[in-house]
Amino acid sequence: MAAAIATTPRQSSISTPASLSSPTFAQHNSPQIPMPHPHRKEVVCVFVVEGTAKMQPYFATLFEAYLEPILRQLRAPIITDGDEKQAKTKVTPILKYGLVVYGDYEPSSTVTVDRKYFTSDFSLFHSVFKNINCSQGGILKNAVYEGLVAALELFDEYKLNAEPTSSDPIFHCILVAASLPYNMSVRCNISEKYDRFGLSNIVEEMRKVCFELHNVNAKSTKLTSPLRTMYKCRWFPRVKGSMSSKGCLPWSTTRRQRLTK
Template sequence: MAAKRLIVVVESTAAMGPYWETILRDYLDKIIRCFGENVSTVQNSSSSVEFALVSYNTHGCYSDCLVQRTGWTRDPDVFFLWLSSIPFSGGGFNDAVIAEGLAEALMMFPNSQSGDPNQQNVEIHQHCILVAASNPYPLRTPICVPQLQNLEQSETIESFPGNCLYDAEAVAKAFPQFSISLSVICPKQLPKIKAIYNAGKRNSKAADPPVLAKTPHFLILISEGFREAQGVLKVGEGNSSVSESEK
């Protein structure tokens, strides 16, 4: 069994602060515990589970660092401690550098390019959860992302290895190419955040799976490839995080 990996990409601006305890308690903690269950009893290192954290802020003088990252850990308790210790500050009225945060996560995952992003019933072992409370920075910026191999003619310019200017949606489009699921947790109904999720879907035509959300005003979009998260959040058994009237 291949190693399973999860990276949580968190906005560390002051805008996230009021919502973080709820997100951590009601969503991330459940996902982490489920994803890492029985890790201590696994004897074969090839079936291990690893966690990592990426935090991102905004451009401007009120942000000490645009993007920060941890190493990998196999201990869910250590990972939860990292998440619990994130300092939320800065941001102001600036949009967050989500593209840079997602790109950092992409670079941390081992390169395992998928043959067909639209192929169904593919077991995915690498997952990313974007936790955002602000809109993404609107302009394309120079970002380092893994290079795709064997590009088809139908690929968009955002995926071309020679193009180094990306926005958040362009970076999100690379996730299915590398067999990485992308899920989203946002304490607000922000259309631009949902657009990032849609850009990172393995199957662009697949319907958004509903989530039994304790906080209906939150935007909770769990990738169809992240089965552990779907199971623990009881995807499909409750109401969607977005009501029919909001679609």
């Protein structure tokens, strides 16, 4: 059972903002997904999700209406380039799910950022996602930058622990947000590499690692406009009532931390 950790520099919290101890992913593979080998392509995806009271009205419909269509595309076979001796082939990807839940800075949220490492067990990931408790903050000091830096740190650790024989993974980052970001350099990072990172630093680093970025906008089209402008990420309309998932496509890069049940 994970415990909440206070918001201090280079510390990670293991509890979802405003919740009791949340499940975490154990490092294991589901029976349907084989272990990685040189001829399989790994698709590594981090979901960066706002877990505040401002997200609560939209949260129930987010997964089915927006995130499942994205995941279906990420699971689709990848066409590998051929050459004179070898024809193009379809490769079924191995999908790895990571999760970052961020809130506001204290005291609005008890926990500012919660990181959970990758799992290939979709049922476990889905269960943990559905149990995010959106009940605090989302008004003044929203820590979206902390969430994005936590995703970068997950990517870093994933690369560090990858098998030497593994092919290069494809990284995706999916930001699900409802509040305006608080414009302050990060202070909850674990790695010194990200000390004092602001928006421009985050965008520059994301460009290095991520294949494509999805932004699911749960409230306002002005929500994360600086990120949208600087990264030119794929942008989805506000979430309300019954949402259309048309046009949902993949986007960015990720790395490591763990979810456990």
